[in-house]
Amino acid sequence: MADVEAMLAHWAERAGPHPDGAMLPPHHEQCLGCGPDNAHGHHLQVNRRGDGVAADHVFDDRHVGAPGVVHGGAVATVLDDLSGFLLYLVGTPAVTRQLTVDYLSPVLVGVTYRMEARVTSREDRKFFVAATLSDLDGCTVATSTAVFVTVGVEHFARHGAVSGGSPTPPVADDHRDSGREGAVGQQRG
Ligand SMILES: CCCCCCCCCCCC(=O)SCCNC(=O)CCNC(=O)[C@H](O)C(C)(C)COP(=O)(O)OP(=O)(O)OC[C@H]1O[C@@H](n2cnc3c(N)ncnc32)[C@H](O)[C@@H]1OP(=O)(O)O
Numbered sequence: 001m002a003d004v005e006a007m008l009a010h011w012a013e014r015a016g017p018h019p020d021g022a023m024l025p026p027h028h029e030q031c032l033g034c035g036p037d038n039a040h041g042h043h044l045q046v047n048r049r050g051d052g053v054a055a056d057h058v059f060d061d062r063h064v065g066a067p068g069v070v071h072g073g074a075v076a077t078v079l080d081d082l083s084g085f086l087l088y089l090v091g092t093p094a095v096t097r098q099l100t101v102d103y104l105s106p107v108l109v110g111v112t113y114r115m116e117a118r119v120t121s122r123e124d125r126k127f128f129v130a131a132t133l134s135d136l137d138g139c140t141v142a143t144s145t146a147v148f149v150t151v152g153v154e155h156f157a158r159h160g161a162v163s164g165g166s167p168t169p170p171v172a173d174d175h176r177d178s179g180r181e182g183a184v185g186q187q188r189g
Contacts (some may be wrong), residue, residue, distance in 0.1 A: 003157065003161070004153065004154050004157045006157075006161065007153040007154070007156050007157040008153050010028070010153075011093060011153050013025075014027075014088065015088065015091065016088050016089075016091075018048050018088055018089070019048070020048055020049070020050060021047060021048060021049070022047065022048050023045060023046070023047050024046045024047065024048060024053065024085050024088050025088075026044075027081070027084060027085075031081065032077060032081070033077055033078060033080065033081020033082070033084070034046065034081055034085075040062065042057065042059075042063075042074075042077065042078050042081070044057060044078060044081055044082060046082060046085045048088070048089065049116070051089065051118060051119070052086070052089075052116055052117055052118035052119075053082060053085040053086055053088075053089070053116070053117050053118075054114065054115060054116045054117075055078075055082055055114075055115045056112055056113065056114055056115070057078055057112070057113050057115055057133075058110060058111065058112050058113070059074060059107065059108075059109050059110070059111075059113075060109060060110070061109060063109065064109055066106075068106075068108060068109055069106045069107065069108060069109070070106075070107040070108065070109055072101070072103055075101065075103065075107050075133065075142050076099060076101045076144070078115065078133070079099070079101060079115070079117075079131045079133060079142065079144040079146075080096055080099050080144070080146065082115050082116075082117045082131055083096070083099075083117045083129040083131050083144065083146045083148070084096065084148070085117070086117055086118070086119055086127070086129055086148070087148070089119070090119065090122075090127055090150075092150045093150065093151050093152065093153055093155065093156065094127065094148040094149060094150045094151060095148065095149060095151055095155065096146055096147070096148055097126070097146075097147040097148065097149045098146060098147040099144060099145075099146045100144060100145050100146070101142060101143070101144045102142060102143045102144070103141075103142050104140060104141050104142055104143065105139070105141040105142075106141070107133065107141050107142060111135065112135075112136055113133050113134065113135055113136075113141070114133075114134050114135075114136065115131065115132065115133050115134075116131065116132050116134075117129055117130065117131035117132075118130060118131075120145075125149055125150045126147055126148065126149055126150075127147075127148050127150070128145065128146070128147055128148075129144075129145065129146040129147075129148060130143070130144070130145050131143065131144045131145075131146070132144075
């Protein structure tokens with residue numbers, strides 16, 4: 001197991017509070033959605049906007065599915081990752097338990113899209129999220145809903161380290177966590 005203390009420090013460094021409009025920190029440097037050091041990543045830059053989060057994003061040739069059209073998995077990746085920035089507003093680490101994407105129109109390579117996500121409700125350790133991906137004319141091309149489940153930072157320490165560079169390879173372990181985990185963060189709203 002990676003160092004839980006290091007993971008706690010990683011979370012504490014990022015947890016905020018973050019004022020309205022502030023750019024939010026990446027989940028970690030190698031994150032596929034937002035990590036600045038992931039050569040294959042989307043490099044999302046996400047800001048707090050009121051009670052939600054927002055980002056502008058341009059998909060490139062690495063993300064293509066049908067010619068000129070962004071792969072649905074890439075669309076799901078950025079919607080998931082953007083939704084995962086809400087944990088900084090909720091105030092606790094959390095992971096996606098379910099993600100549902102509606103693909104309304106083709107998402108195009110090389111076009112700027114505006115993404116927004118917000119928490120729609122909370123219930124015990126779960127929070128429910130809605131997100132949209134729209135073009136700059138305001139036409140929504142994809143939407144998602146997600147269920148996030150709050151976890152303790154030890155959840156992340158089970159499978160690898162978060163400090164910069166290549167992630168530590170996972171240890172042989174149960175792929176599933178045992179029992180319910182407590183969240184460590186302060187609830188902020
Ligand atoms: C250091 C910081 C770095 C911070 C880094 C943050 C990174 C974020 C990155 C972006 C997001 C990601 O990619 S996250 C990575 C992808 N996601 C994951 O790896 C999660 C994999 N899943 C798990 O590990 C596990 O399912 C847990 C730990 C989340 C929970 O396990 P569990 O305790 O056994 O519980 P489980 O059966 O899964 O159910 C959890 C609750 O969800 C409910 N539930 C399940 N599906 C639904 C549903 N469709 N609608 C309503 N509720 C649902 C269940 O009823 C239950 O409610 P109730 O009984 O409680 O009422």
